[in-house]
Amino acid sequence: MNESVSDSPNWGARYIGDGQTRFRLWAPDLTELQLAIYQQDPQPMTPSGDGWFELTTHAEPGTRYGFKQPERILPDPASRLQQGGPHGWSVVTDAQAWTNPHPAWLGRPWAETVIYELHVGTSGGFNGVRHRLAELAALGITAIELMPIAATPGNRNWGYDGVLPFAVHEALGTPDELHQLIDTAHGLGIQVFLDVVYNHFGPDGNFLHAYASTFFVDGPHTPWGQAIDFRQAQVGQFWLENALYWLNDFHFDGLRFDAVHAIADDAWLADLARNIRAGVAPDRHVHLMLENEQNSAELLRQGSHDIANDPRYDAQWNDDAHNALHVLLTGEDEGYYSAFAHTPDGRTPIQHLVRCMGEGFAWQGEPWPLREGEHRGARSGLLPPTAFIFFLQNHDQIGNRAMGERLTVLTSPQKLRAARVLQLLCPQIPLLFMGEEWGSKQPFLFFTDHHGELAEAVRNGRRREFAHFAAFKDEQKRAQIPDPNEPQTFTDSEPGMPPLDDEEATAWLDLTRELLAIRQHAIAPALDGARATQAAALSDKALVAQWKLADQRTLTLFANFDDAPLALTQAPDWASRATGQLDINRMLYETPTGASNSASTGELPGNSCVAWIEDVPTAQVSRAHESAELPLELPTMVPVVGG
Template sequence: MMRWGPEPLPNGGTRFRLWAPDAEGVTLELDGIDEVAMTRGEDGWYALDRAEGPGTRYRFRVGDQAVPDPASRVQSGGVHGWSVVPETAFEWQHSSWRGHAFHELVILECHAGTLGGFAGVMDRLPAIAATGITAIELMPVGAFGGTRGWGYDGVLPYAVQEDYGSPADLRRLVDAAHGLGISVFLDVVYNHFGPDGNYLGAYAADFFDAAVHTPWGGAVAVERAPVARFFVDNALMWLRDYRIDGLRFDAVHAIRNPGFLDAMAAEIRAALPDRPVHLVLENEENDAARLRDDAFDAQWNDDFHNVMHVLLTGESNAYYADFADRPAERLARCLAEGFIYQGEGSANHDGAVRGTPSAHLAPTRFVAFLQNHDQVGNRALGERLLSLTDTAKLRAATALLLLCPQIPLLFMGEEEGSATPFLFFTDFHDELADAVREGRRKEFAKFDAFADPQARERIPDPNATSTFAASIPQPGQDAAEWRVFYTELLTLRRDRIVPQLGGAQSVGAQALGEAAVVARWRLGDGTTLGLAIDLADEPATLPGGADPIFTCGDRFVAWIEA
């Protein structure tokens, strides 16, 4: 089976390949060295063996257009520039690392660009480890158009974004994290490509299926072998070559092919049997079937975030409308059963049913969060919860997040009380920049606060450098207090809860009013973990055991009883 990207040959040379079924011919251009026609083989693959090795700059010419290798491992000059044959050697310092079991994880989501690239993230690792966080999750690092962006508009998913650092810099970050006992996750995007620098459609139209609609156009045609291979090999590259511990697959509902997901997971598991590799889904469809066995470890639980956001802020616009009615009852269902929507109609989805039953799943099959890049950054002004709710309520919600058996995920800066917004930023130009700017403002026209066109002018321009600069997280004024708070909770989770999470099962949860819930789980040693939270403006007396293990004023209590 043909594979994507440059392949090192035993003699030190390189085999170059490109799938271009629509092209009548493809030429390999080697910068300053040679231009030579490639040989067409079966199924639209072109290939050529050359003596040139690592460091060689190359690209392909299809007709009149010069294009980078879509599976380029290194770019020089951005996504429109030259691809580079990569160096593969790296001296790992912590090659004995075997990672964490999934139930041991507390994950911190990070955007490498706002933290100073791979080196900047690496500098923060000791403080992250000291807090008790056991994993970081990098937002996508595949190459995208421009010098700044979230990464979800990537077009060369095998190449690291030049502005973040080199492949060796990413390996150094992973190696340093492992040396501190921190697992590394990577967010990968296999459902679409960005608008700037995606040349695939020009010579491989069959890469996409125009008949299957997604928000970004035709779906990727993963039912075709070369397309499936492109994404599966990308996943394996991160896990093998960079020793990444886990992948988070972005918006898999837009791939429109659950069979591909299962096959990909099975191949990854078979290829890497000797160490823990964690595979996590983002899936708007709340498809419990994808979590029925060991193919995928868990799913991001947007339901937890959405109902907690309603309880903390009172907001009920857009998708929050699905959670505004009886929010305490909905939170109780979330804590006891995982998904809130398990086949009910959703107003945000035009009444269509969403989700499947999930009560049979272990609580560790769900990744819970109060904030992440989507839920902060997709707000018009990028506000964090510290700007939207009472601090006492937020502390109680944080205690619930960090002590409940679902796997907690934090957003960078959260652990140090950052009030810095996280805005939507890009680096597009000309008409594309105009379209993104106006599309962003149009998106928020349905919100009461931005119904007036003049109000929408307050929404930061995604392409302005100031929008990116404003998103660089800064510690809050009471950062030290927040660090102590998180460290205390995570120490308690590590010592009292994590060792007993194997086999943990819900024994029920109940609403205690409009904004209060009590939930219990039977832990692996037969004891019961109880958590109670009250987010009402005037909290009532909470139930609890005789000997609580943690309290947060009169808004939260946790206990363990025989």
């Protein structure tokens, strides 16, 4: 399979020039099918075998069309553009009409990636995002990740209710504006990733059942609706063509695949990665990321290079690291956080985080306490640290809270600052959520734009979801959870911009910029081939972790998330040796100021994080620290201690 898959798709309408368009639809439930072009008589389509119908006819770009049913005209499930949303007309587009202004752009190596996740709708649409790109580039962001943009009914939606996966949601802007956003990003050296949903369709506007009931499995359901039958070759082709459409026609630099645990077919997922990589130009940097509750380590590549011999996924969102750290920062232990707070096997939050720092996943096949009889995860210690995407917040971890609170209102600034240093200077790939860079306190809520019975069901379901939480056991408390369908819920979720002359916002921006500069110059160039070597808990709220970088330098991070200082008398020998004679060239960063001096005398301050790197040239240190720094004299490497 190669890039011609995108040039000659099996699904949808493709303008082939000279006013001619080829229309193609898989409709195995039908014996005949008609193409309806706006204000023209319907035309019969020709069966071409295996449930396919096709027709080549006169239709210029901009022509509105659909497929005629006895009482209605339905959209093309592979429509590239809709007029009037999923219940309106599909529109012919010309994929060749857009000229790539940056033909030399091949993307960036994965090790350089710093992801900024955003929701296009709350960011002013495609044009609003485009106008912020220069600012993000100056901050040190090297990739933006758009939450799903597929067509869905209404104007307000997270994007995970998409029903026409090839069509851009009209409320976000036009395909031309999306092209302009991506082109501007590439001109600034920023990659653009897209979050795609291949595990389900939204509840309103999916008409595939009218054409192809076998697109879905008869019986099993995902948490969001009927499961998709990936055993069908035409179904797999639909999603492969979708992936290549975004990567080849729009020049996205990567895809994040939502909740692939709901796909439940690791063999198909492995084939998808392989076929995507075969379908894009071999010299491009195209990055593939997973969200996967099952922690299926075998889906991830063993190294950050040599894609030709190992064409698996680059990385997975590391929910385990987030969950363990969130418990340490906030003390919350309800819902899925309970699996990281007081677990049946006796592990503590810091031990879970230690294992994440040293081996990637906290759960690697142990019995999963949230579902009786299930085991979660697989051994991940042989994967590189860059196989894991480390975040303090994202759309799920904020928006799936009843009131959408960010960490800025759930923990202290000192704790959050220490966590930010750990996140941005550890070798895992960092992800920031929009507004996080300046310490936004604005909530990010769950919002939709459904109507009638569906709106009522979503509203009530949202409130029932939190009935088992202590804060919402009372019905009156649950009634205060924002209605997802109210326009104000959407408006309240807009992160806004950092206030002018706001000292707190400026301090967060300065911290983010400084840490990303350190990462870019001192850490990222040596991440290909980096590996964790040692990690240990120092107390029930403190840890030390160490990584050998590709250039043989060693990176060490100490972090203490307790308010009280910690005596380092119990530190492992290899960690204790980092508290010897001072050397300014070896400390990358400390918070609070003076933390390294304190550590050198045997005490790690409360809410602190200190990062050292072996033999860092002075020019690579981001700033001159007021306090002296520690040397890093390393013993022979020992196996990771997972806690």
